[in-house]
Structures are given as structure tokens and as C-alpha cells.
Amino acid sequence: MNPLELTLGIMTAVGGFVDISELVFAAKAGSQFGYALIWAFAFSTIGIIVFSEMSGRVALAAKQPVFNLMRHRLGLKLGLVTLAASIIANLITCAAELGGVALILNYLTGAAYVAMAITMTVVFIASIWVLPFKWIERIYGLLGLFMIVFAVSLVAIHPPWDKIAGGLIPQVPPGLSTKELLTFAYFTVAIVSAVMFPYEVYFYSSGGIEEGWSAKDLLTNRITAIVGMGLGSLLAIAILANSAQLFGHAGVDPEIPGSAALEAAIPFGKWGLVIALFGMFFAVAGAAVETCLANAYSIAQFFGWIWGRHKKPWEAPRFTITWIVLFVAALAIVLTGVDVMMLVEFAILFSILVLPFTYLPLLLLAGDKQYMGQYANGPVAKTLGWLYFAVITVAALAALPLFLLTSGGNG
Amino acid sequence: MLRRTWFLLLLAGCTSSGPEADLQYIKQARSLGAEWAMVNQQAAEGKLTGAYVASMHRWLRDGLQTSEQSLSQPDSPYGNEIRALLASGDDASPDRLNAHVSKLKQIEDQLESA
Numbered sequence: 076m077n078p079l080e081l082t083l084g085i086m087t088a089v090g091g092f093v094d095i096s097e098l099v100f101a102a103k104a105g106s107q108f109g110y111a112l113i114w115a116f117a118f119s120t121i122g123i124i125v126f127s128e129m130s131g132r133v134a135l136a137a138k139q140p141v142f143n144l145m146r147h148r149l150g151l152k153l154g155l156v157t158l159a160a161s162i163i164a165n166l167i168t169c170a171a172e173l174g175g176v177a178l179i180l181n182y183l184t185g186a187a188y189v190a191m192a193i194t195m196t197v198v199f200i201a202s203i204w205v206l207p208f209k210w211i212e213r214i215y216g217l218l219g220l221f222m223i224v225f226a227v228s229l230v231a232i233h234p235p236w237d238k239i240a241g242g243l244i245p246q247v248p249p250g251l252s253t254k255e256l257l258t259f260a261y262f263t264v265a266i267v268s269a270v271m272f273p274y275e276v277y278f279y280s281s282g283g284i285e286e287g288w289s290a291k292d293l294l295t296n297r298i299t300a301i302v303g304m305g306l307g308s309l310l311a312i313a314i315l316a317n318s319a320q321l322f323g324h325a326g327v328d329p330e331i332p333g334s335a336a337l338e339a340a341i342p343f344g345k346w347g348l349v350i351a352l353f354g355m356f357f358a359v360a361g362a363a364v365e366t367c368l369a370n371a372y373s374i375a376q377f378f379g380w381i382w383g384r385h386k387k388p389w390e391a392p393r394f395t396i397t398w399i400v401l402f403v404a405a406l407a408i409v410l411t412g413v414d415v416m417m418l419v420e421f422a423i424l425f426s427i428l429v430l431p432f433t434y435l436p437l438l439l440l441a442g443d444k445q446y447m448g449q450y451a452n453g454p455v456a457k458t459l460g461w462l463y464f465a466v467i468t469v470a471a472l473a474a475l476p477l478f479l480l481t482s483g484g485n486g
Numbered sequence: 487m488l489r490r491t492w493f494l495l496l497l498a499g500c501t502s503s504g505p506e507a508d509l510q511y512i513k514q515a516r517s518l519g520a521e522w523a524m525v526n527q528q529a530a531e532g533k534l535t536g537a538y539v540a541s542m543h544r545w546l547r548d549g550l551q552t553s554e555q556s557l558s559q560p561d562s563p564y565g566n567e568i569r570a571l572l573a574s575g576d577d578a579s580p581d582r583l584n585a586h587v588s589k590l591k592q593i594e595d596q597l598e599s600a
Contacts, residue, residue, distance in 0.1 A: 178545075185537035252598070325524055326587060328517035331545045336538070337528065344533040352538070414552075485510040 092307020105318030113242030215361025221354030
């Protein structure tokens with residue numbers, strides 16, 4: 076285990092943890108319910124750690140990416156349905172991230188939103204074409220570390236740490252009306268979905284294969300998943316806690332993604348604002364690249380095409396065309412003028428519906444000793460895996476009714 | 487049974503009107519107004535860049551316009567307050583913006599307790 080590689084891997088995971096949905100829902104959750112939803116972030120972070128570690132282990136032991144397994148385990152028909160649902164969920168997520176990046180550039184420079192969306196699509200395509208996989212992941216992930224300004228801001232505003240710690244205990248705030256209870260439930264489901272987005276697992280497992288992981292990378296995989304995602308989650312919690320402290324009392328329920336940047340501007344002024352916007356830009360840009368590649372990986376793996384960024388673009392032509400077309404499709408969605416916040420809502424909704432179908436085949440294969448040998452799930456991974464599978468299944472069933480009953484969390 | 491439940495849920499979402507149905511847009515407008523006041527407060531203290539302030543003003547105004555256009559009863563006290571917010575200049579004082587926000591909050595509280 077190379078310590079430098081491990082450190083870079085962890086830092087990349089930290090910087091790449093937060094995306095547009097977490098940014099939006101953390102800020103909204105904090106302003107509406109104070110610290111009462113911190114546990115939802117902590118709880119779902121353990122879930123994404125469990126499944127990422129599992130998918131990384133499957134990648135290094137069985138050399139199987141997630142969508143290969145899905146086709147074999149779910150059969151062609153159900154596999155195709157899952158693939159179609161995943162493509163829609165990932166495409167909407169990618170459009171939300173692309174719109175988010177254009178918005179953040181608009182806050183930073185004042186340049187027109189549409190022009191920024193078009194420019195960034197070209198930049199993303201060029202960066203994926205030119206950069207090796209490891210550097211695609213690292214550039215966006217490491218520069219996303221500017222997001223640490225949100226944690227520093229939290230320390231600077233002297234929040235009630237005891238209440239923040241209390242937020243780690245699963246709870247429902249007392250005295251909520253029925254409507255507020257439903258909104259609280261919707262936010263809980265949305266946070267689970269935002270943290271456990273299916274694209275993260277597709278990207279993580281495919282990335283493991285891209286980087287040629289083998290059994291010697293077992294510990295690296297485990298530490299990167301646990302420490303990197305665990306620390307990354309603290310950034311999302313910091314955004315929530317800042318919002319509870321600064322926005323909640325002022326009656327601000329952040330309605331646009333740029334509001335979160337105010338959290339760093341209030342204690343640190345212009346520099347805080349600019350650093351926060353830079354961090355948000357790279358974190359969301361990284362997520363745009365990941366969602367697009369994850370979608371292309373899924374399609375290529377399902378149909379058995381040659382895939383991977385470790386190959387030259389022309390050596391995997393169908394894979395290359397797929398990710399370019401997906402970026403253009405995401406841009407087309409943004410250019411229709413649909414609101415980024417609405418895209419985030421739909422990304423959350425579609426993703427939670429796909430989650431059980433994503434994680435079930437993974438759970439089955441990771442526990443299969445025939446495939447995995449000595450790397451099969453142990454009792455801890457097995458118990459946690461099935462527990463989280465039950466939770467996401469319930470969340471998937473509840474998501475649409477809650478979305479309709481609460482007008483997408485707007486009460 | 488399940489089909490009927492879905493149908494009722496969709497129907498509730500599609501056909502409701504009046505102050506109850508407008509509540510979500512009132513909340514949205516109140517929050518946007520409060521955010522606008524916060525942006526202007528921080529800008530006055532020299533904590534924000536010009537590009538950020540101009541951009542936030544545009545998006546906040548867009549959001550308020552959407553809320554106003556979504557109202558089923560635009561000629562209502564809350565409709566008037568939202569329009570008054572929209573009529574304010576970009577650099578309106580935080581106090582002036584917060585006055586409209588307070589009125590929207592009162593209406594929101596009355597509707598929620600009804």
C-alpha cells in the first residue's frame with residue numbers, strides 16, 4: 076500500500092463526496108429542521124460506505140463491474156428495465172450537475188448561464204478525452220477540497236456543538252404538524268437517495284477495474300471508502316449545520332444552489348465566498364463527469380461492449396460515443412430551460428426508485444463464495460448490507476407518495 | 487385499491503386551488519424575500535462580490551416571478567405582497583424587504599393554523 080496513493084485516494088473521495096443534490100438538501104434540511112436531520116446524513120453515509128466497499132471488493136476479487144452482475148443476476152428482462160431506469164436517473168442527475176456547474180460559474184463570473192452550460196459541456200468532453208482516468212477523478216476530487224471552507228465556517232460561527240452532536244441520534248422533532256411530519260419524512264428519504272446515488276457505486280466499481288485493482292488493494296479500498304466518504308460526509312453535515320444556524324432563524328429556506336455559498340461569506344467575507352464557490356464548482360463538476368461516465372459504463376457493461384478510459388477513445392468506440400452523446404443529451408435537458416432545483420428533485424426521485432435494483436445484485440454476488448472466495452461478505456458486511464437494502468426498499472416505496480403529498484418537500 | 491390511491495393523490499395535486507393550494511408558493515416567496523434581504527445585508531457589509539450579488543438578484547427575482555405566476559388567487563393579500571416585493575429595486579434595503587417578508591409570514595402562519 077503506497078501511502079501517497081492512499082492519501083490522494085482519500086482526499087479525492089472527500090472532495091468528491093458532495094454533489095448538487097447534497098448541497099441543496101443539506102442546506103434546505105438545516106434551515107427547515109435545524110440539526111434534526113444530521114443523523115440521516117450519518118446513517119446513509121454508512122450505507123454508501125458499505126456498498127462502495129462491497130463494489131470495490133467485487134471489482135478486485137471477481138473483476139466484475141456492477142452492470143455485468145445485474146444482467147446475470149436479474150435476467151435480461153428485469154436487467155433491461157433496471158438499465159433503462161438507471162439511464163434516466165443518471166441522465167437527469169448529470170443534467171442537474173451540469174446546470175449546477177453553469178449556475179455556479181454564473182455566480183462567480185456573471186457570465187450567461189446558457190453559455191456556461193455549453194462551454195462546460197465542451198470542457199467536460201475534452202477533459203475526459205484527454206486525461207487518464209486517475210487524473211479525471213483526482214483533479215475534480217482534490218480541487219473539490221475547497222469545500223472544507225464550509226467546515227471552517229462552522230467552527231468560526233460558534234454553533235451549539237451539543238445540539239449538533241444531538242442531531243446524530245435518529246429522531247423526529249417534537250410538535251410537528253402532519254404536513255411537517257410528511258415533509259420531514261420526504262427530506263429523510265431525499266437525503267438517503269442523495270447520499271446513496273446509484274451512480275456512485277457504478278463509478279466506484281468501474282473505477283476499480285479501470286485502475287486494475289487486485290487483491291493487494293483490498294485494504295486501500297476499505298480505507299478509502301470508510302475514511303474518504305466518512306470525512307466527505309462531514310462537509311455535507313457542516314453545510315446543514317451552518318444553514319440551521321444562519322438561515323433557519325432568518326426564515327431563509329435556500330431556494331437556489333448559490334445560497335449555500337453565503338454560509339462561508341458571512342464569517343469570512345469575499346474570500347470565503349469565492350473559496351466556497353470554487354469548492355462547489357469542482358465538487359459539482361466532478362459529479363457531472365462521474366454521472367456521465369457511470370451511465371456510459373452501465374450501458375457498455377450491460378451490452379458487453381469494450382469499455383474504459385484506460386483505453387484510447389478510439390479503442391472503445393461505442394463506449395466513447397455513448398458518453399459523448401450522454402453529455403450532449405444532458406446539455407439538451409439544461410437548454411430546455413428547466414429549473415436546476417426541479418432537476419435535482421427528479422434526480423433524487425428516480426435514483427431512489429433504482430437503488431434497490433442496483434444494490435440487490437451486488438449484495439448477492441458479494442456474498443457468493445463461488446465468485447468471491449475468501450473475499451466474500453463477512454458477517455458485518457452481510458448484516459449491514461441487508462439492513463441497508465431493507466431501508467432503501469422502504470425509502471423507494473415511500474418516495475413517490477411523499478413527493479406528491481409534500482409537493483416535492485415544499486409543504 | 488392501490489390504483490385508486492394513486493389516482494386520488496394525483497387528483498389532489500392537479501385540481502386544488504385557493505389559499506391552501508397557494509401556501510407552498512407563499513412560503514417560497516417569503517423565503518426568497520428573506521434571502522434577498524440577507525444578500526443585500528451582506529453586500530452592504532462588503533462581504534459579497536458584485537457578480538455574485540447581481541446573479542443572486544436575478545435568480546431570486548426569477549423565483550419570485552415563478553411563485554407569483556403559480557398562484558391560483560393572484561388578487562389576494564399575499565399576491566399583492568409578492569408583487570410589492572417584485573416591484574422593489576435590486577438594492578432595496580433589507581428592512582424594506584423584511585417588512586414584506588413579515589407580512590407574508592403572518593399570512594402563512596394564519597393559513598397553516600386554519
